[in-house]
Amino acid sequence: MKSSFVRDVLERLRRGEISVEEALEELRDFPFLDLEHTKLDTLRELRKGIPEIIYGEGKSLEELLEILRPLRARGEDVLVTRVRREIGEVLKTDLKEGVYDSIARCFYLKEDFSIKGKGTVLVVSAGTSDRSVAEEAYVTSVFLGNQTERLYDVGIAGIHRLTAHKDLLKKARVIICVAGMEGALPSIIAGVVSVPVLGVPTSCGYGASFSGLAALLTMLNSCSTLAVFNIDNGFGAAYFATLINRL
Numbered sequence: 001m002k003s004s005f006v007r008d009v010l011e012r013l014r015r016g017e018i019s020v021e022e023a024l025e026e027l028r029d030f031p032f033l034d035l036e037h038t039k040l041d042t043l044r045e046l047r048k049g050i051p052e053i054i055y056g057e058g059k060s061l062e063e064l065l066e067i068l069r070p071l072r073a074r075g076e077d078v079l080v081t082r083v084r085r086e087i088g089e090v091l092k093t094d095l096k097e098g099v100y101d102s103i104a105r106c107f108y109l110k111e112d113f114s115i116k117g118k119g120t121v122l123v124v125s126a127g128t129s130d131r132s133v134a135e136e137a138y139v140t141s142v143f144l145g146n147q148t149e150r151l152y153d154v155g156i157a158g159i160h161r162l163t164a165h166k167d168l169l170k171k172a173r174v175i176i177c178v179a180g181m182e183g184a185l186p187s188i189i190a191g192v193v194s195v196p197v198l199g200v201p202t203s204c205g206y207g208a209s210f211s212g213l214a215a216l217l218t219m220l221n222s223c224s225t226l227a228v229f230n231i232d233n234g235f236g237a238a239y240f241a242t243l244i245n246r247l
Contacts, residue, residue, distance in 0.1 A: 037063055050144060050242065053235070056107070057082035061090055068095060068109075077110040079143045081136060081235045104135035104234075108143055116145030117245035119173025121238070123148065124189065126155030126179035129204040134178040136234030137200065137241075141176075144242040156184050169193055174241040177226075178234060180204030183215025190224035196244055197226040198237045 013023045054067060064080060064087065071078050072095065083091070088100035091107050098109045121141045125134040134152060141148040149172075154162040162169075162185075169175065175193065177186035178200045186199030199222070201215030208214060212231035219228040229237045 037066075049246070050239065051077060053140075053239075054078070054080040055082060056080040056084075056087070056105075061087050064091065065094060072109060077112075077143070078108060079110075079140065080107045081105065081140070083107045101135065101139055103132055104139040105132065106136060106139045108139065110143060113142070114145065115147050117147060117173070117242065118247070119147070119245055120171060121146040121148045121241045121245055122168065122172035122175045123150050123238075124154060124169075124175060124177045124185070125150075125152045126177075126181070126183075126185040127204070128153050130178045130180050130202045133200060133202045133232050133234040134176075137176045137178065137238040138234075140235050140238035141241060144238065146238075146242055146245055154185075155179065155181075156188060159188070162188070166192075174198065174244050176200060176234070176237045176241055178202060178237075179219075180212065180215055181206075181209055183218040186219055186226050186228075187222040187224045190222065190226040196241075197224075198241055199226050199228045200234055200237045201228070201231050203232055 009023050009026050012018045013020065056064060068078055068091070083100065083105050085102050088102065088107050092098050092100045095109060098107055100107045123134050123138045123141065125131060131152060138148055138150055149168065151165055151168055154165065169189065170193065173195055175189060175195060175197045177189050177197055179185040180202035181204065183199070183201045186197055190197040199219040201212045201219055203212035205214065216228065216231055219226065227240070
């Protein structure tokens with residue numbers, strides 16, 4: 001639940017527009033909203049500055065609608081990750097102000113896209129096949145109020161594609177680097193910039209990549225010093241980049 005919602009309830013109570021009982025009724029869902037199948041953490045934005053974000057994989061359309069409707073009734077911004085196309089299209093029809101990004105597999109509702117971060121978050125992908133994970137990071141970063149830029153398909157098979165964008169790398173405050181196959185690109189970038197680099201291995205690659213395990217181990221063993229997130233976890237990297245960018 002947004003802190004502005006709480007302030008609005010308390011302000012109306014102070015002005016005598018609602019009774020104590022009415023205020024308590026509006027705030028009854030603290031500290032969480034119990035939907036039986038889901039318990040929404042309504043205080044997370046007050047604690048963290050970032051609202052609870054819904055992981056859509058494994059949730060039915062009905063469950064997602066039961067989650068999203070009360071949040072929107074309160075004027076909440078909403079981001080749902082890992083949403084299948086067929087579900088995303090229905091959500092977009094039911095909640096008409098919402099946006100579904102089929103590449104990022106994200107559905108979101110947001111009105112205020114003002115910048116809260118202090119610098120630029122740069123999302124870099126090694127190859128086009130890493131784009132879905134990179135776009136999940138990009139959409140999440142924009143949703144969370146960061147000035148965010150993309151630099152895609154600059155993997156080490158043609159390193160000149162990366163070095164042609166040195167100025168873009170240098171102006172970023174945080175870099176999210178998404179790579180599959182052997183996962184070497186984050187190490188290279190971390191070796192030439194002075195800002196945090198967050199490596200995200202992807203499940204892209206032939207058999208010996210072991211669905212991203214090879215890239216994960218490469219990043220964990222990097223001598224360039226970078227933070228490493230789980231395989232295909234673009235959301236987690238963007239969330240952590242947001243915490244850094246707000247410091």
